[in-house]
Amino acid sequence: MYFYGSRSYGDFFNMGEYSRIGYETDRKKINIFDTTLRDGEQTPGVSFNMEQKYTIAKMLYDAGVDIIEAGFPAVSDEELKTIKRINYDMDNICSLARCNKNDIDKVIESDSKIIHLFIATSDIHMKYKLNKTRDQVFESITNSIDYARSHGLTIIFSPEDATRTDMDFLKHIISSIKVETVNFPDTIGIMNPMSMYYFINKIKEFTTTNISIHCHNDFGLATANTLAGLMAGANEAQLTINGIGERAGNASLEEVVSSIYGFLDSHTNIRMEKLYEISKYVTAASGIIPQKNKAIIGENAFSHEAGIHVHGIINNPKTYEAINPEVFGINRRIVIGKHSGKAAIKYILENKGIHKTDDEIDNILKIIKNRDNKTIDDEFLLEVIRNE
Incomplete structure (x- = not known):
């Protein structure tokens, strides 16, 4: 993995004296987790072939993305084969898995060193999707983490639908597990910046684990909510190029990275001069054309x-x-x-x-x-x- 260190882009942002009021900067490093190849590919009508996935992964790698989620190996043999090929040339690849042994074995077979384990934890998901009790879900979490750990995997854990999960149950889960990162998905995009700030602040009361956030754009607030979560103390953001993803999409990588430099006075490993080129390639490969007035990469943005x-x-x-x-x-x-x-x-x-x-x-x-x-x-x- 290339590490570019703290890049200075200050001269490129024309900010006013009020732009950072309400946020005390500590100039921290923010990790960028890209899920264009997994959550982005779940955009209705989008399907990347092996060459496209490899090309996008390599472009993200060269642009300094910290972790690239290459896909969900349990989906198909072709998906597993593609992820395995990407892993051959890149060392920061993550693969998604549900909290079950078969999915974890597929991640191991794909040669990924980082696993993104997830299971739904909100009452509505547990009842209507999983048909499991809280105790059963908790048992699946702990067993899966133990099994992944026994195979030497670096673990990112996501309690799916975290922002609708009972806080006491969430606290019980997070306080009981040992993983490298806990990611908190706003799965159906119901948060606003103030509620996200409060939510992450609350999470910090009972964990010192690295905190990542994953925001959806159902109300058009994914970038704002991601920024609020980072302001509250999260140190990683899960993003997609052009903001593609299910329904209204995900938080846009180019928007969030720009906001990190513009508003937080923090830094990333991202080589921002690479983002427009990646955006154009993802547009061509996905067939999803960004709106003309989309921030940063839209035709009318400048x-x-x-x-x-x-x-x-x-x-x-x-x-x-x-x-x-x-x-x-x-x-x-x-x-x-x-x-x-x-x-x-x-x-x-x-x-x-x-x-x-x-x-x-x-x-x-x-x-x-x-x-x-x-x-x-x-x-x-x-x-x-x-x-x-």
């Missing part, structure tokens, strides 16, 4: 059209950009449309080596504003100039 905004950006990008797109290897775009002003036209033309008088630019702008299409591409702009 695009500017309104005349006042463009004028500010040209003079100083910090006027209308909280993040410098260069940190992700992205170029900002000046878009020409009905909201554009003279500054945008002049800027684009001069970047193409074309110089026009103010009167000529006024004429060009009039033609553009009278056009039905909402945006103007460079080809049409050049055609207008030729006609002029």
